[in-house]
Each structure stands twice: as structure tokens, then as C-alpha cells.
Amino acid sequence: MNETTNKPLSVYLETYGCQMNVADSEVVLSIMNGAGYRRTAELENADVVFVNTCAVRENAEERVYGRIGDFWHYKKDNPGVVIGVLGCMAERLRKNLLESESAVDIVVGPDEYRRLPELVENALAGEKGIAVRLSRVENYDDIIPLRTEGISAWLSVMRGCDKFCTFCVVPFTRGRERSRTLHSVIKEVEQLSAQGFKEVTLLGQNVNSYRDDAYDFADLLASVARVDRSMRVRFTTSHPQDMSDKLIETIAAHENLCKYIHLPVQSGSDRILQLMNRTYNTEHYLNLVEKIKRTIPGVSLSTDIISGFPTETDDDQKMTIELIKRVGYDGAFTFKYSPRENTKAWHMDDDVPDALKTTRLNEIIEVQREISWKKNQQEIGQTVEVLIEGPSKKSDEDFCGRTDTNKMVIFPKGGLKAGEYCTIKIARANSATLFGTVVAQETKEVVAYAS
Ligand code: 5AD
Numbered sequence: 001m002n003e004t005t006n007k008p009l010s011v012y013l014e015t016y017g018c019q020m021n022v023a024d025s026e027v028v029l030s031i032m033n034g035a036g037y038r039r040t041a042e043l044e045n046a047d048v049v050f051v052n053t054c055a056v057r058e059n060a061e062e063r064v065y066g067r068i069g070d071f072w073h074y075k076k077d078n079p080g081v082v083i084g085v086l087g088c089m090a091e092r093l094r095k096n097l098l099e100s101e102s103a104v105d106i107v108v109g110p111d112e113y114r115r116l117p118e119l120v121e122n123a124l125a126g127e128k129g130i131a132v133r134l135s136r137v138e139n140y141d142d143i144i145p146l147r148t149e150g151i152s153a154w155l156s157v158m159r160g161c162d163k164f165c166t167f168c169v170v171p172f173t174r175g176r177e178r179s180r181t182l183h184s185v186i187k188e189v190e191q192l193s194a195q196g197f198k199e200v201t202l203l204g205q206n207v208n209s210y211r212d213d214a215y216d217f218a219d220l221l222a223s224v225a226r227v228d229r230s231m232r233v234r235f236t237t238s239h240p241q242d243m244s245d246k247l248i249e250t251i252a253a254h255e256n257l258c259k260y261i262h263l264p265v266q267s268g269s270d271r272i273l274q275l276m277n278r279t280y281n282t283e284h285y286l287n288l289v290e291k292i293k294r295t296i297p298g299v300s301l302s303t304d305i306i307s308g309f310p311t312e313t314d315d316d317q318k319m320t321i322e323l324i325k326r327v328g329y330d331g332a333f334t335f336k337y338s339p340r341e342n343t344k345a346w347h348m349d350d351d352v353p354d355a356l357k358t359t360r361l362n363e364i365i366e367v368q369r370e371i372s373w374k375k376n377q378q379e380i381g382q383t384v385e386v387l388i389e390g391p392s393k394k395s396d397e398d399f400c401g402r403t404d405t406n407k408m409v410i411f412p413k414g415g416l417k418a419g420e421y422c423t424i425k426i427a428r429a430n431s432a433t434l435f436g437t438v439v440a441q442e443t444k445e446v447v448a449y450a451s
């Protein structure tokens with residue numbers, strides 16, 4: 001509470017990085033809300049400024065540093081304001097962020113958010129603070145995230161990662177794998193359904209290793225799917241080593257489990273995959289893709305690819321391009337390798353010059369763009385079911401929404417509303433988007449969950 005105005009103190013929060021961070025930010029806001037703080041969307045109104053950060057690549061960190069610089073100016077004009085750095089960068093850089101010149105008052109890692117109110121209170125009294133212990137058990141099971149109303153919700157079901165891919169800092173910033181209970185996830189999905197959410201995405205660094213006693217991720221997905229059949233269920237991210245047949249069959253068996261799988265391959269070269277400690281080879285990966293395509297007709301697949309990992313040659317790059325073509329992804333997220341402290345690859349020579357990393361990255365992007373374009377052309381003349389998300393960014397006359405396979409569709413609004421399902425006939429397409437017109441609106445049967 002502000003003692004002069006008698007108003008609750010306001011928290012302004014910016015989130016960088018993955019969806020996991022978006023979900024964590026909602027947990028942070030819930031904790032702060034419980035301690036009497038209110039959220040503000042304007043920096044100018046903030047008594048407390050949080051930045052939830054990502055440390056996965058160097059450029060993500062550079063953006064955050066830039067932002068901390070802006071907050072430093074804000075704090076110069078408003079000396080009582082508390083600035084907090086949260087998330088993976090807080091865990092990675094720890095005390096370095098608190099050096100005396102810095103605007104930063106508190107540094108809090110991903111497993112210590114329950115301590116935020118106490119740390120903020122101390123900081124308001126002028127005492128800087130740090131909390132960066134990683135936990136083997138913290139999963140915020142009992143905290144209902146403070147979500148803004150909407151169509152689509154993120155829900156984290158497990159935290160941390162035990163995979164130790166040699167390029168990845170996540171096992172060091174988010175610690176060991178731990179899962180929430182199936183019961184608590186189901187309860188939260190029931191609430192989301194009651195609040196009118198139409199889509200939920202289950203999150204974890206490696207959702208395939210979800211476990212609650214005898215229940216695995218396939219059991220969790222099936223249970224979530226049963227809560228509300230009018231709600232779409234998505235999940236990310238899957239590790240190719242841990243994707244079971246049972247999981248693939250479960251996706252095929254439930255209509256509201258979306259036919260879209262993000263399955264990061266990282267490289268098409270077995271030698272590089274081994275250096276990355278990905279624990280599978282391309283043969284395993286391609287067999288898995290075949291099985292997925294056979295079992296889930298019409299499935300769409302996306303991937304992550306790193307270009308320029310240490311020792312990567314032109315031949316390795318060719319193998320990656322070859323694999324992309326063989327799989328025929330619907331989309332790919334592509335990254336230039338950047339060395340991260342603490343990881344095994346940090347000790348390898350980062351020997352692919354930056355310009356070559358860029359050339360390889362651009363080649364991959366171009367090959368994928370062509371594949372996506374061809375795949376989208378095949379949608380022309382088809383009808384697809386779309387969940388309406390809201391107005392299209394480019395035109396007020398149009399809505400945008402997604403197919404079950406995660407393709408963006410733009411169409412004239414008609415008399416429809418966001419959150420409704422409709423059937424769209426596709427008229428044209430580019431490599432990123434489908435365009436069409438409404439042929440029917442749909443009502444979906446709602447089936448209550450019975451355990
Ligand atoms: N350099 C480049 N890309 C990385 N990723 C993770 N660590 C690095 C790194 N050090 C990419 C991987 C991962 C995605 C989330 O980020 O492709 O799947």
C-alpha cells in the first residue's frame with residue numbers, strides 16, 4: 001500500500017522468451033496480487049517493475065540488457081521504484097546483476113517466486129536482495145495463475161529439464177525435471193473451461209517426461225481432453241527420444257487434441273546430433289515421423305533447428321536440408337548457435353564464422369518457406385475448422401484464427417465473435433497464412449469431465 005495515496009502498489013511486468021516464461025509471469029502476478037499489489041499495463045504507473053528474462057541465446061539477453069537500461073532512466077526520475085530481474089537470466093547471472101551502479105534491486109530465479117513479496121518489501125525499504133536457489137520440488141501446484149481473459153491459455157505441467165543437450169542452458173537455469181499432479185492440472189483446466197477459455201496449451205521443457213505416479217503424459221493429455229470437448233488442447237515441447245507410441249495413439253484418439261506436434265530435430269547430421277547429446281539419430285527421428293504421420297492423418301509438424309553448431313560442415317548442412325525436405329515440416333524455428341556458459345558446448349571451439357551461420361540459416365529458412373508455400377497451396381479449395389482468435393492485425397474487417405493444425409487463417413468477420421468455431425473455405429494462401437470465407441458457424445458439444 002502506498003502510504004501517501006492509500007492505493008495498492010502497482011506492478012508492471014514484461015516477459016521475454018518462451019511460453020513457459022509467459023506462464024511463469026502469470027504465477028508471479030498471482031503471487032503479487034495475493035500480497036496486495038495490482039497489475040498495471042503502463043510503466044509510468046509502476047511502483048515495482050519486473051522483467052521476466054530468457055537466457056537461451058545471447059541476443060535474447062542483449063534485448064533484456066537494453067530494457068534494463070530504459071528502466072534505469074525511469075528509476076532516475078522515480079527513485080522509490082523497485083526493479084526486479086526474474087527468470088533464467090537472474091539464475092544465470094545472479095549477483096552480477098546487482099552491482100552497485102545497476103538499477104536492479106532484486107534478482108529472483110524461476111523457483112523462488114514465492115519470496116517475491118518479501119524481497120520487494122525489503123527493496124522498498126532500500127535493501128537489495130537475491131533469491132536464486134533451484135528446487136527439486138517447486139512446481140507452484142497450488143497457485144492459480146493470474147491470466148488475462150482470452151481464448152487461449154498456457155498451463156505449465158512440468159518444470160526443468162534433465163536432458164543436458166550440450167548447447168542448452170535450461171538445465172542450469174531451470175533445474176531438474178519435476179511434474180505437477182494430474183489432479184491439480186485437471187482442476188485448473190476445469191476452471192479455464194468455466195471461464196470460457198477455448199484452448200489450452202500444456203507446457204513443459206520436455207512434456208514427454210511428465211510423470212505423476214503411474215500417470216504419464218499420454219494419460220494426462222487424455223484426461224485434459226475429456227474435461228471439455230469444445231476446448232482445444234495443445235502441448236509443447238516434445239523430445240524425439242521420449243515420444244511414446246501410446247502418446248501418438250492418444251493424440252489420434254481424441255478429436256480435441258490438436259493434430260500438431262512441435263518436434264525439435266536441431267540438426268540433420270548424426271555426427272552433430274551426437275555432439276549435441278540429443279540421444280537419437282536421424283533414423284530414429286525419421287521413423288518416429290513416419291509413425292506419427294501414419295497414426296495421425298493430416299498431422300502438421302514443426303521443428304527447431306540450430307545452424308552453425310561447433311564443427312558443422314557444409315556436408316552437415318546438406319544433411320539438415322535433406323531431412324527438412326524428407327519430413328516436409330509445416331514450420332520451422334531457426335536459430336544461429338550461440339555459446340552459453342556452463343554448457344558442455346561452451347568448451348568447444350565456436351568455429352563456424354558468424355557470416356556462415358547466417359548463410360546456412362537463410363538457406364534453411366528459404367527451403368522451409370518453399371515447403372510451407374507448397375503445403376499451403378494444397379489447402380486451397382478445402383474447408384477447415386477455425387477457432388476465431390480476434391481481429392486480424394492488418395484489417396479491422398477481418399478475423400484471424402487457427403486450424404487444429406496451427407495454421408493461421410484470415411477471413412471476413414461476418415456476424416461472428418472471437419472464441420467461436422467456424423468452417424472456412426480456403427481461397428488463397430501464401431507460405432505463412434491461409435485466406436478464405438466462412439461457410440458455416442459451429443456449435444460444439446460440451447461434455448463434462450468424469451474421472
Ligand atoms: N544457441 C542457439 N539456439 C539454441 N537453442 C537452445 N540453446 C541454443 C543455443 N545455445 C534453441 C534450440 C531449442 C530452442 C528453444 O532454442 O533449437 O530447441
Ligand code: SF4
Nearest residue numbers: 161163164165168170
Ligand atoms: Fe534444452 Fe535439450 Fe532440455 Fe530442450 S531438451 S530444454 S534443448 S536441454
